Amino acid sequence: MGLHAYLGLAAVVFAVGLFGVLTRRNAIGILLGIELMLNAVNINLAAFTRFHGDPTGLVFALFTIAITVAEVGVGLAIVIAIFRVRRTVEADHLTLLRG
Amino acid sequence: MTAEAVAFWAVAGVLVAASLGVVLTPNLFHAVLYLAAALVATGVVFLLLAAPFLFGVQLLLYAGGVVTILVFAIMLTERLAGERITQTSRWIANGAVLAAAMLVGVLGFLGRAPQAPPAPAAPDRTVDVARALTGPFALPLELLGALLVAALMGAAYFARPED
Numbered sequence: 001m002g003l004h005a006y007l008g009l010a011a012v013v014f015a016v017g018l019f020g021v022l023t024r025r026n027a028i029g030i031l032l033g034i035e036l037m038l039n040a041v042n043i044n045l046a047a048f049t050r051f052h053g054d055p056t057g058l059v060f061a062l063f064t065i066a067i068t069v070a071e072v073g074v075g076l077a078i079v080i081a082i083f084r085v086r087r088t089v090e091a092d093h094l095t096l097l098r099g
Numbered sequence: 100m101t102a103e104a105v106a107f108w109a110v111a112g113v114l115v116a117a118s119l120g121v122v123l124t125p126n127l128f129h130a131v132l133y134l135a136a137a138l139v140a141t142g143v144v145f146l147l148l149a150a151p152f153l154f155g156v157q158l159l160l161y162a163g164g165v166v167t168i169l170v171f172a173i174m175l176t177e178r179l180a181g182e183r184i185t186q187t188s189r190w191i192a193n194g195a196v197l198a199a200a201m202l203v204g205v206l207g208f209l210g211r212a213p214q215a216p217p218a219p220a221a222p223d224r225t226v227d228v229a230r231a232l233t234g235p236f237a238l239p240l241e242l243l244g245a246l247l248v249a250a251l252m253g254a255a256y257f258a259r260p261e262d
Contacts, residue, residue: 001107006107007209009111012201012204013114013118014201016118016119016122016192017118019194019195019198022197023188023194024188026135026187027183028169028172028173029122029129032130035134036118041140042141043144043145046144046150046153047112047148049150051150055228056226058153060153062228063155065157065160065161066246069164070159070251072165072168073140073168073254074254074257076168076171076172076254077254077256077257077258078254080172080175080176080257080258083176089176089177
């Protein structure tokens with residue numbers, strides 16, 4: 001399998017994740033879509049390492065994974081904090097900052 | 100087809116199907132389970148790309164850690180039984196058009212790009228990754244540790260008990 005096959009697979013997964021982020025109403029559902037998009041990027045990085053023989057891509061993929069884990073932790077903490085105050089995690093109902 | 104091609108298409112099918120399950124199933128808890136399947140499939144893709152260390156990290160951090168705290172977050176914000184767990188989607192047509200446009204754009208770019216030269220035999224790059232992490236990437240690695248500590252403290256602060 002060539003590089004293009006892996007990049008195409010990553011593009012499909014990224015598009016599916018983007019669809020989820022755009023259409024989900026639940027804040028946790030939006031976070032799930034973001035997870036899918038970040039995974040697609042990691043596939044790209046690993047594929048470039050495999051086909052160009054440069055380990056930097058794997059290092060970047062490791063950094064991305066670590067940053068994603070931090071992002072999920074903070075994001076879910078924010079979701080729980082919002083739920084405590086507003087009793088909802090529906091993104092459409094969180095209009096506190098709307099002008 | 101070679102064995103690698105068969106494995107690639109099988110894993111690609113599982114990955115895309117699980118991803119569609121994440122964004123389409125109405126049950127949020129099922130969506131998290133589909134996400135776990137998608138993350139494991141991504142790990143298998145890493146194995147196909149001769150990156151077994153990344154596969155291990157993927158299983159430990161994503162399939163182990165992220166899925167667990169997602170389940171905890173759902174249990175804290177929704178009632179597990181009953182209809183509150185169901186979620187609806189909105190603007191499905193708009194989202195589908197935008198995602199399809201992005202996909203067409205990327206795939207068109209890929210189609211125009213020249214084919215990569217055939218890859219040489221894939222060695223395990225774990226040792227190179229370790230050298231890079233302790234050599235040129237030592238400072239970003241330390242910064243990443245600081246970021247993780249800051250994120251942990253921030254998450255603990257946000258989710259602290261009300262006083």
